[in-house]
Amino acid sequence: MDIESLIAPNIREMKPYVPGTSVVAMAQKLGCAVSDLVKLDANENPYGPPPAALQALANNTAFNYYPDPDQNALREAIGKYVGVPIGHIVCGAGGDEILDLIARMFLCPGDAIIDFPPTFGMYAAAAQVQNVHYISIPRRADFSVNVDAVEALITNYKLRITNEKDGQALIPKPKLLFIANPNNPDGSVVSEADLLRLLALPVVVVLDEAYIQFSTQPSRADWVLKYDNLIVVHTLSKLIGLAGLRVGYGVFPLTVAAHLWRMKQVFTPSLPGHLMAIGALSDPATLDEMGRKIVAERNRFCESLSELGWIEPYHSEASFVLCKINKAFVGPDGQPDPRPRGLVVQQALEAQGILIRFFNRDPLRDCVRISIGQPAQMDRVLAALRML
Numbered sequence: 001m002d003i004e005s006l007i008a009p010n011i012r013e014m015k016p017y018v019p020g021t022s023v024v025a026m027a028q029k030l031g032c033a034v035s036d037l038v039k040l041d042a043n044e045n046p047y048g049p050p051p052a053a054l055q056a057l058a059n060n061t062a063f064n065y066y067p068d069p070d071q072n073a074l075r076e077a078i079g080k081y082v083g084v085p086i087g088h089i090v091c092g093a094g095g096d097e098i099l100d101l102i103a104r105m106f107l108c109p110g111d112a113i114i115d116f117p118p119t120f121g122m123y124a125a126a127a128q129v130q131n132v133h134y135i136s137i138p139r140r141a142d143f144s145v146n147v148d149a150v151e152a153l154i155t156n157y158k159l160r161i162t163n164e165k166d167g168q169a170l171i172p173k174p175k176l177l178f179i180a181n182p183n184n185p186d187g188s189v190v191s192e193a194d195l196l197r198l199l200a201l202p203v204v205v206v207l208d209e210a211y212i213q214f215s216t217q218p219s220r221a222d223w224v225l226k227y228d229n230l231i232v233v234h235t236l237s238k239l240i241g242l243a244g245l246r247v248g249y250g251v252f253p254l255t256v257a258a259h260l261w262r263m264k265q266v267f268t269p270s271l272p273g274h275l276m277a278i279g280a281l282s283d284p285a286t287l288d289e290m291g292r293k294i295v296a297e298r299n300r301f302c303e304s305l306s307e308l309g310w311i312e313p314y315h316s317e318a319s320f321v322l323c324k325i326n327k328a329f330v331g332p333d334g335q336p337d338p339r340p341r342g343l344v345v346q347q348a349l350e351a352q353g354i355l356i357r358f359f360n361r362d363p364l365r366d367c368v369r370i371s372i373g374q375p376a377q378m379d380r381v382l383a384a385l386r387m388l
């Protein structure tokens with residue numbers, strides 16, 4: 001039996017989401033210790049969670065029991081941190097699970113979503129799993145969202161849309177739009193005026209604020225109380241330093257939260273995730289201090305990059321910097337290096353144990369994304385770049 005032929009076509013055809021590298025695999029490849037690596041390819045927090053998180057874990061030994069399915073203590077801690085009543089909050093195994101749940105909850109095969117590439121790949125992946133139409137409204141050259149195009153599309157949705165899959169087809173009115181603020185991979189933010197224009201449209205706005213604590217903008221989590229078409233997604237993987245624990249949450253209109261409880265896996269996040277999240281959130285001063293350190297280091301790093309002259313950082317309000325490489329490299333034989341520029345930089349840094357992301361497709365051709373680490377780690381990056 002050809003079991004593969006039974007797999008749903010949309011899953012068989014899926015382009016995989018490419019996550020950051022496994023440090024264990026990379027240390028094996030480079031023949032070094034994991035501790036020698038500088039991991040700057042997945043926007044993780046280089047400091048780890050506040051000590052209170054580890055303490056909370058150490059104080060509990062009841063791992064033979066399931067976590068609280070109502071997530072009451074966890075949602076209390078989050079509600080206090082983010083300033084919304086706990087009825088609006090549902091937690092899951094990372095922001096990724098929340099995004100997946102939102103897609104599964106709203107989308108039937110044949111529905112449509114709007115995405116603003118280049119952006120976080122999980123929105124497109126969720127659309128593909130649900131077998132829905134993916135309407136791409138590319139960001140402008142400065143990575144801003146083309147709100148005029150969204151308004152034109154939604155208000156005149158009978159427009160026939162041409163895309164690869166359907167040719168000229170009448171695509172149903174999009175139900176959801178996903179918008180990362182700040183955006184990954186460039187770190188740009190959407191203005192309040194643009195967000196208000198999007199919220200005025202008859203579409204559910206999924207606002208992914210994974211990096212909001214590194215931005216000058218406030219979180220819009222409490223806007224969910226005002227706008228019944230807004231969902232805000234947060235993660236504890238970034239500033240809060242718990243990427244390995246898989247904790248994230250959504251702030252939902254109450255009616256939506258009620259439906260979500262019925263469909264979500266009962267026991268995500270894990271018990272260690274609950275405990276460490278509650279511990280970390282009990283120490284907002286340490287979290288704020290860590291955020292300030294990462295932002296200060298981001299600004300110092302960008303200034304140093306600008307001094308190099310050939311690598312141009314884009315303005316970022318997140319914990320990473322997208323950089324354009326304005327230099328043609330020459331190979332050891334004196335001939336132009338045939339590899340894409342981003343790959344040259346990524347491989348040169350990897351050889352020194354520094355892991356970053358490179359991109360090779362427009363509009364990110366010749367770009368790399370570097371997460372912000374501790375100052376000594378960023379000095380290692382700068383030293384490696386100076387050698388190129």
Ligand SMILES: Cc1ncc(COP(=O)(O)O)c(C=O)c1O
Pocket residue numbers: 042043093094095096097120180183184208210234235236237243246247248
């Ligand atoms: C924009 C954005 N949203 C959500 C996530 C998911 O975070 P997690 O699933 O670790 O909570 C990430 C992770 O990199 C991200 O960049």
